[in-house]
Amino acid sequence: MNDNQGMKEIIKGAAIYTSGSILGPLVLFGGIGMFLDSKLFKGPIGLLCGVGVAFVFTNILLFRRMRHMTEKMDEWTEESKKQKN
Numbered sequence: 601m602n603d604n605q606g607m608k609e610i611i612k613g614a615a616i617y618t619s620g621s622i623l624g625p626l627v628l629f630g631g632i633g634m635f636l637d638s639k640l641f642k643g644p645i646g647l648l649c650g651v652g653v654a655f656v657f658t659n660i661l662l663f664r665r666m667r668h669m670t671e672k673m674d675e676w677t678e679e680s681k682k683q684k685n
Contacts, residue, residue: 614669621661625654 633650640646 614665617665618662621665622658625657625661626651629654629657 629650630647631650633646633648636646636650637644
């Protein structure tokens with residue numbers, strides 16, 4: 601696999617992970633909020649709370665992933681510097 605193919609795979613994987621990290625919690629917590637609205641509340645309070653929780657959860661997932669990717673890029677950079685020397 602050449603560098604361009606590897607980079608395309610990394611970008612595709614990051615896009616899929618990001619989409620799943622946003623859509624998954626939104627559907628899960630938004631659905632729970634809608635369910636609570638239908639059973640307990642008369643307004644969209646449950647849905648809004650569910651979206652808020654999904655926002656926080658999504659940010660946690662994405663920040664953890666970015667930290668992991670940054671560490672991997674640093675390792676790759678160090679390895680490529682060693683190979684050039």
